[in-house]
Amino acid sequence: MPRKNKFFKLPSLGNPLYSRRGQSLVEALVALSFLTVGFMAVFSLLSRSLSLNRSSTESYVATYIAAEGIEIARNIVDTNGIQKNAWSYGFSGGSGDYEAEYNSRSLSPNQDRFLTYNPNSHIYGYGGSIQTPFKRLIRVTFVSQYEMKINSIVFWTGLGGGSFRVNLEDHFMNWRT
């Protein structure tokens, strides 16, 4: 018989208390795979936050481009006030879809084209060399003889393939006459 050791008891197969077998390979693999899945989740969360950030940047840019559409329409209405034209002069096409650039003096029929970016002048318009994902539509609706509704809508397809839009609305009245 082996001498009893006071400091560490040797495992013996007969005694159930000491028959701990340790981990098997399968157990270790399962534990590791749980760990891996956990880390993957954290990592994909972070890269998703990065892509969402880009997506929010696109929304910011689109919002200001849409605001530009409203301001162009407002500018044309104010021009009519200064030049003593009919208040809706330049909107003579009536209700419909139009497009305009930052320096347009009138709206032109919508051609459903992408806005472009000019890397030298930094201008978003229709003559630049880089195509942007944005399309801008200025929708004019005559609510009555004295009121027109302008919607400046920017559409784009995000990096993930989702389609987004910003729709700003303003109403202009024939208050000068």
Place this chain on the structure above:
Amino acid sequence: MKKNLHKKNRGFTLVEIMVSLGIFSVAMLLVVGGFIRSLRTERQSSAFTYVNNNMSIVIEQMAREIRTGFNFCINGNSCPSSSVLSFVNSSGNTITYCLENGAVNRIIGSNCIPGQEITSSKVSIDYLTFIISGNQDDDGYPPRVTVLIGAKPKDQSSSMYNVNFQTTVSSRIIGA
């Protein structure tokens, strides 16, 4: 007797230790590498958020002030370059917006001197351009100011990300 004891408690061999250490270090490398990458991603995304927030506030502030402003680059408000905009705001003060040291400055006065920086030092402004039309007194058009501004994070590791903004503001003060 002694041989039996030895068999039951063999311990690790050198090879086993080396193999397990190898597996462990590979696993740790993967984990630590992933962790470092995620830290970098987090830093980038917060840098992008800084850019978005700064652009939003600076465009909003300029647009609001331009909307109620007049005398754009005329009547003593000289705009020596297209990145300087001087005008009179709704309180009658002469205001100048310009690009100085990579930040947008708002100056009370008509000269582009270092004034109040209204963008963060964490954001570097690539360009600030104003396109002005209809600003002359008798040209028959209301003032129209197009603001072009591009920015990127100052942090070099995420500076490949730059964003270009454009908006147009039509002044409500149309004179006439």
